[in-house]
Amino acid sequence: MIDLWAPSAGLNVGPALMTAFMLGIVHGITPDEHTWPITYSYAIGGYSSRRGLVAGLSFSLAFTAQRALASELAYLALDRWFDASAHLNYIVYLVVGAAMWLGGRYIRGGRDLHLWRPRAGDPTALGADLRAPRPWMPLVHGFIAGWGVGAFALIIYTVLAPAMPGPALGWLPGALFGLGTTLVQAVSGALIGLVAQRIGLPADAIRRIALVTASRTLTWGGVVFVGGGLFGLLAPHWADASIATGLHIHNLAHLGLAFVLVMTVVMLIGIGSLVQQILYWQRHHH
Incomplete structure (x- = not known):
């Protein structure tokens, strides 16, 4: 019997690996601060289903x-840092936030880009001269984000990895967990890219809207992540507070700082920027 909520120690190899893969799928589906914001940013920046798929795959494989x-x-047993997993998580927020900000800075070519309303006459308002993300950028983000430690990671490191019969297989639970996440993130990345492609505007407009959205999501999302990391390090008691939902699903069982980060970056900044840019284009160019 596979238990995705609280798998017990002493699992056989087969059930342990199946548990790892299924946990990876759940991890990809549920709102997770280590995956959703970055996948959305690079997938929308690809402005096509193929590029979105590549972005999702690149991030998830790293x-x-x-x-x-x-x-x-x-x-x-080289996992002593897990004793301070929350502390490590906040440090990862800082590093991921800085990497996101730099990614957004790259896309907009070093120019300032306002969060919502562009300046009158600003040629960057619709993405003029913005650069598409480089293929290696989601790879770097994926490897950095993976060091975040949450409920899923702790199950892998403390229950599933020790269930392997020898060091030659110790990496398999983490790999299968990542592949489960990859399956979901690749599909979602393609869908996000498809949405950008099917906006119903000229190809140049779609490219500009997508790149402005990606730049804003990475730039301001990076600021939000850095703020979340600082908050966690300076006020851990408050940062660890959460609301229990009663759901026995990791990432949804308790809603706290991580959930706030996901909703702020993806829903408010990401989707908000996309909608604002579409409306801006339609008002000024039709």
């Missing part, structure tokens, strides 16, 4: 490589 490495370290 995430998978990190989880496989960390799983092996956990099997070898």
